Amino acid sequence: MDDAKLRRGKPCWHTLPGIGLNAINDGLLLDCSIDWVIREAIPQHPHQATILQTLYETKRKTVIGQMLDSDSVDLDLYTWERYNQIVEHKTSHYTYYCPLALGCYLADNICYMTEVQRFAYKIGRLFQAQDDFLDVFGDETVTGKSSTDLADRKCSWVVCRTLDKIRSDSNKLKEFKENFGQSDESRIRIAKRIICEAEVEKDFKDFQQKLAQELYRDADNFIIQELCTVLRNAIDSLYDRKK
Template sequence: MAETTQPKFHSVYSVLKAELLQDPVFDLTDESRKWVDRMMDYNVPGGKCNRGLSVSDSYKLMKELTDHKKGKELSDDEVFLSSVLGWCIEWMQACALLLDDIMDSSHTRRGHICWYKQPKVGMIAINDGLMLRNHVPRILRKHFRTKPYYLELLDLFHEVECQTVAGQMIDLITTLLGEADLSEYKYPIHERIVVAKTAYYSFYLPVACALLMSGEKLETHSGMKDILIEMGTYFQAQDDVIDCFGDPEVIGKIGTDIEDCKCTWLVVKALELCDEEQKKILYDNYGKDDPDCVAKVKELYKTLKIQEIFEEYETKEYEKLTKSIDAYPSKAVGAVLKSFLAKIYRRHY
């Protein structure tokens, strides 16, 4: 799959940032402009940008297969506009992560101290998150209001934001239930959280943006959405394993799912496999902000061979998703789906 180069993509960030800093609707003072400038640089471009880059990559692949001209380069305008949509997703991601870190009392993100823990930031970060959220419609208005798919773009981003916010709420409420009674953690509730909180914006949104740019109607690709949502569910289970067992130096953060009493794939599977003695260990130690308690939970996961069980689950999911993708009627969309699956299969960070 031909991919957008990082330099081209990141050059678009600089353009968008400059536009937002001068957008009269925000009516910034010199001091607040400096704050927002620093805040954007700290929170928006620091990750791997996989979601954002996927818009251009998906659009290019669809265009190649639709026009039957493999290797054909996108025009400068196509590269720019697809990158703009990619950055809108990265802006949404930055908002979600910034606020999520506050709610989870996280310490690090992307290899750095969380924004809200920076000197003199604190709870101002909540307003910063809202600022990032409001940047997205301004970017879309600036660059897409003359496009025939502009309203569909607005609806798409609004729908995905609603899903993500609802998923976060269910996640937080479920955590309260888990703190009171860990037996509440079951697969249906875990899947509901994951679909809403992760799958929509991480998997469906980039491909949907590329489809709209290609002149396609989203309602004709409901099967695509189903496949991407399932892929996102598998991705989050994978992320749960990485949060628990990944090296902080590699993944860029210190995983806190155990301390935060999160309803993860691992704890749901552990509850399913535990005998009564093991269940007591889990109940006594899960959700405790204590290194010894965390170590006991991780040791129990190792005893139950949760990582090996995940590897079996991953193989089955890969085979299932591959079969669904192979049967998809559009070769262009199918190729995009295959490229997404290839990027995440057996990832370790």
């Protein structure tokens, strides 16, 4: 949807010869297969219906998240509340809550799903903030993704933090608004310069360290003891990642 050319180090599916808009139907074909695969794999599982419902809800929230992400174009409406809504729907629910919930249902452990969701949404905020940071400051040859957030006017952690720091400077804010969300590479460089001058890179590193420490404490004291190691490993895989 953002017309990116690179994803996970490979050309995006829609860019391949003969694919184009057919990628939409290919995605729907994969989506339609999920229900069938689950029914075939666990036909007698007592929580099969709950598992299918969890996946339906995950797809619904993700579609809403993508809509919120795509419709966020007015800088005056870029707030942390809006950003957190996008992260919850576009990232946290499917990246962390859904896998953890499915694991619990498969293991017939369904007592503490509120606590599972709370942790999943919190680690999802770290994951998305890192993605936002790497889009601006990362190396595409390492991240394996095209850098598009500034040109696409994305309501990201980097942009929200930048606005926090320049809103009181009318000239700086005007310059940022004039150059943010433009396809011209020279104007994107100006927007990035303003971000760097606001020391957003340092702010992110402080944010990442503080949130990771909170997550480690939450993982060590998690109410489902069997998940403690899993949660710590998830944090380990994220902390200070480069891709």
